[in-house]
Amino acid sequence: MIVNDNKIPDMPPPASTVGAVGWLRKNLFSSWANSILTVVVGYIVISNLIPLIDWVFLTSDWLGDSREDCTSGGACWVFITVRLEQFIYGFYPESEYWRINTIFVMLAGLIAALIFEGTPKKGWLGAFTLLIFPIIAFYLLYGGAFDLEVVETHKWGGLSLTLVLACVGIVASLPFGVLLALGRRSNMPIVRSLSTAFIEIWRGVPLISVLFMASVMLPLFVSGETSMDKLLRALIGITMFQSAYMAEVIRGGLQAIPKGQYEAAMALGLNYWKSMGLIILPQALKLMIPGIVNTFIALFKDTSLVLIIGLFDLLAIVQAALSDPKWLGYSVEGYVFVAFVFWIFCFSMSRYSQALERKLHTGHGAR
Incomplete structure (x- = not known):
């Protein structure tokens, strides 16, 4: 009696169970009730999503100086772009915006360094972020030191x-x-x-x-x-x-x-x-x-x-x-x-x- 020791290779899975088709069948069309619910929810989402995308992106106005530049009938993002500095800085003096920008850049850099796996001496960096950086940020925002103009807190905003x-x-x-x-x-x-x-x-x-x-x-x-x-x-x-x-x-x-x-x-x-x-x-x-x-x-x-x-x-x-x-x-x-x-x-x-x-x-x- 001759025994074949060669292992028969595994057959590939059915095409309907892998890839996008398999995911759809498993998650959205696993039963008749899920199929009906998927179709109904999909119709509601698509019927509302298309007009929303049209209003936000396709027929919207982005550039301009006044409301007269909003003529397309979609969203008027000109309002945001014109007022963007006020939304970010509040009533902070325009000549001192660099102080807030410096704080933003420092904070973003410190957070990125703490998140990055390869950053050396994270303990010291964390201590600097929690103990030293707030002091630097306060004097940059408020002023009163290093010849920085004092900006009262009622001017802070946004x-x-x-x-x-x-x-x-x-x-x-x-x-x-x-x-x-x-x-x-x-x-x-x-x-x-x-x-x-x-x-x-x-x-x-x-x-x-x-x-x-x-x-x-x-x-x-x-x-x-x-x-x-x-x-x-x-x-x-x-x-x-x-x-x-x-x-x-x-x-x-x-x-x-x-x-x-x-x-x-x-x-x-x-x-x-x-x-x-x-x-x-x-x-x-x-x-x-x-x-x-x-x-x-x-x-x-x-x-x-x-x-x-x-x-x-x-x-x-x-x-x-x-x-x-x-x-x-x-x-x-x-x-x-x-x-x-x-x-x-x-x-x-x-x-x-x-x-x-x-x-x-x-x-x-x-x-």
């Missing part, structure tokens, strides 16, 4: 003010949130009670009320000779509000750490702060990446509420421009522009969060 509010709120709320979360889990009754009361009070009121309180009541707690800047009051209110939410996110991560990790830290003879800093928090923070970034995104969008206390962020600047008699009737273009800018920043944070999760293997499962 996208630059939105980024100031978001960056300060993000950087300040995270460490405060960590301390509040540790305090709420503390074995000391006074610390635990104070942390719990702080978190529950600040989470129980809307941010609008917090901003009003920071704007109206906060100056009452300082001496009469001290004048608190309106922007500083808003930053304090936003930081305190977001710290309460951040604390609950971090507390959830701490509770997800197995008890054995705490016992292992005690077995190594580490004190409370060393065990938290070296063992518990590094593991917990990896688990909390989605929740932390979600809180950051919410903070970035909530910066638009500072309009109610007289600060002109990006949304407020656009709304002010829409009240100009020369540009009445172009509110859709203005709000679309604001939505697109906010989406770009929020989507970028979301994508970086996902990349960071994959890098740190936070799923703890098969990839």
Whole structure:
């Protein structure tokens, strides 16, 4: 009896199960119900998407100096291009735009260097970004040193003010949130009670009320000779509000750490702060990446509420421009522009969060 030991090569998969056709059959036409739903949703999307693309791109006007240049019947992006500098810089003096541009370039360069895998000495670079760069940015924005003209904060506005509010709120709320979360889990009754009361009070009121309180009541707690800047009051209110939410996110991560990790830290003879800093928090923070970034995104969008206390962020600047008699009737273009800018920043944070999760293997499962 002759046995053929030669392995028969595998047959290729059916053409209908691979490639674009296979993806469509698997995801969109896997059953008759999914097929009907795909056709209905596809019709609705296409019937609305084509007019939208036509309005945004094909029949829109992009260049010009006034509304008279918008003659095509589509979107009038001339309104955005004419007012773009005001939307970015607010009421900042035009001769000092270079200061804001310098901050933008430095911030973009630092973020890119921190994200890039091959950057050497990332620890020092991160410390510079968190500790030294804010000082440089403050003196560039405000002035008063190195012969720079002083620009009062009431002249700040637009996208630059939105980024100031978001960056300060993000950087300040995270460490405060960590301390509040540790305090709420503390074995000391006074610390635990104070942390719990702080978190529950600040989470129980809307941010609008917090901003009003920071704007109206906060100056009452300082001496009469001290004048608190309106922007500083808003930053304090936003930081305190977001710290309460951040604390609950971090507390959830701490509770997800197995008890054995705490016992292992005690077995190594580490004190409370060393065990938290070296063992518990590094593991917990990896688990909390989605929740932390979600809180950051919410903070970035909530910066638009500072309009109610007289600060002109990006949304407020656009709304002010829409009240100009020369540009009445172009509110859709203005709000679309604001939505697109906010989406770009929020989507970028979301994508970086996902990349960071994959890098740190936070799923703890098969990839």
